[in-house]
Amino acid sequence: MMQEQAATKVKVEEIACAPGAPVTVLRFSGDITSTSQAVVLGTYEGLPETAKRILLDFSKVEYLNSSGIALIIQMMIAAGKHGQMVQTFGLTPHFQKVFTMVGITKYTKLHPDEKSACAAFA
Amino acid sequence: MEKNANSIELRLPSRMGYEKVAMNTAASVARLMGFADERVEDLKTAVAEACINAIEHGNKLDDSLTVGVILSMDENSLEVKVTDTGEGPKGTHAAPDIDKKMHGEEEARGMGMFLIQALVDEAEWVSSPPAGSYARMVIRLHRATE
Numbered sequence: 235m236m237q238e239q240a241a242t243k244v245k246v247e248e249i250a251c252a253p254g255a256p257v258t259v260l261r262f263s264g265d266i267t268s269t270s271q272a273v274v275l276g277t278y279e280g281l282p283e284t285a286k287r288i289l290l291d292f293s294k295v296e297y298l299n300s301s302g303i304a305l306i307i308q309m310m311i312a313a314g315k316h317g318q319m320v321q322t323f324g325l326t327p328h329f330q331k332v333f334t335m336v337g338i339t340k341y342t343k344l345h346p347d348e349k350s351a352c353a354a355f356a
Numbered sequence: 357m358e359k360n361a362n363s364i365e366l367r368l369p370s371r372m373g374y375e376k377v378a379m380n381t382a383a384s385v386a387r388l389m390g391f392a393d394e395r396v397e398d399l400k401t402a403v404a405e406a407c408i409n410a411i412e413h414g415n416k417l418d419d420s421l422t423v424g425v426i427l428s429m430d431e432n433s434l435e436v437k438v439t440d441t442g443e444g445p446k447g448t449h450a451a452p453d454i455d456k457k458m459h460g461e462e463e464a465r466g467m468g469m470f471l472i473q474a475l476v477d478e479a480e481w482v483s484s485p486p487a488g489s490y491a492r493m494v495i496r497l498h499r500a501t502e
Contacts, residue, residue, distance in 0.1 A: 299401075
């Protein structure tokens with residue numbers, strides 16, 4: 235059977251890019267679609283309780299659709315319940331527009347690059 | 357010139373992931389027609405979402421059914437029709453309410469039709485049982501507001 239979707243991957247890193255507690259970065263790559271639920275939400279749910287500052291990196295995402303965006307919203311819902319702050323960077327201008335259209339920008343700020351996203355935690 | 361010389365037809369299996377075939381074909385056609393990159397990106401998302409709806413809701417992921425995609429070009433616009441065997445969408449294309457989603461009062465999913473309508477110049481959903489139904493989208497080279 236041919237591969238119809240590029241696998242979703244999430245690399246988790248802890249970085250000290252802003253004063254205070256470390257920032258947990260979720261670096262997504264591949265496709266984010268309805269088949270990504272286990273990877274996206276599973277990775278988020280596996281983060282330690284101490285992770286209060288979360289940075290989402292979409293710079294290596296190849297394809298994102300509305301089901302994938304719904305997973306990001308579900309992650310935001312969970313982050314809100316856990317009192318976590320979420321910053322986002324690496325979206326193409328088109329997906330910055332789409333995220334703004336669906337209203338996600340009420341719950342996370344979209345930054346042009348990692349440096350400015352980190353600065354928002356300060 | 358033959359009447360259908362300005363149209364391209366695809367038949368996709370009702371399997372998630374194949375929407376990317378339609379998405380990339382529509383993008384290639386739009387680029388050949390001279391659409392700006394920003395509009396090509398809008399079209400890609402709209403076509404992918406229409407195909408996902410057709411695969412998932414129209415044909416209910418039944419591998420034996422196909423999703424049709426017909427791209428029709430003219431001088432100023434590209435029309436994309438996405439056909440399936442279903443009864444047409446019962447969902448809403450109202451703007452998603454992110455606050456309701458965040459508070460669990462609205463499903464996180466269900467944004468496809470809203471995005472389609474927001475990203476193209478014309479969008480309609482036509483139900484014609486028992487033959488099936490289709491989504492029709494038009495994207496123009498020059499928007500009326502430009």
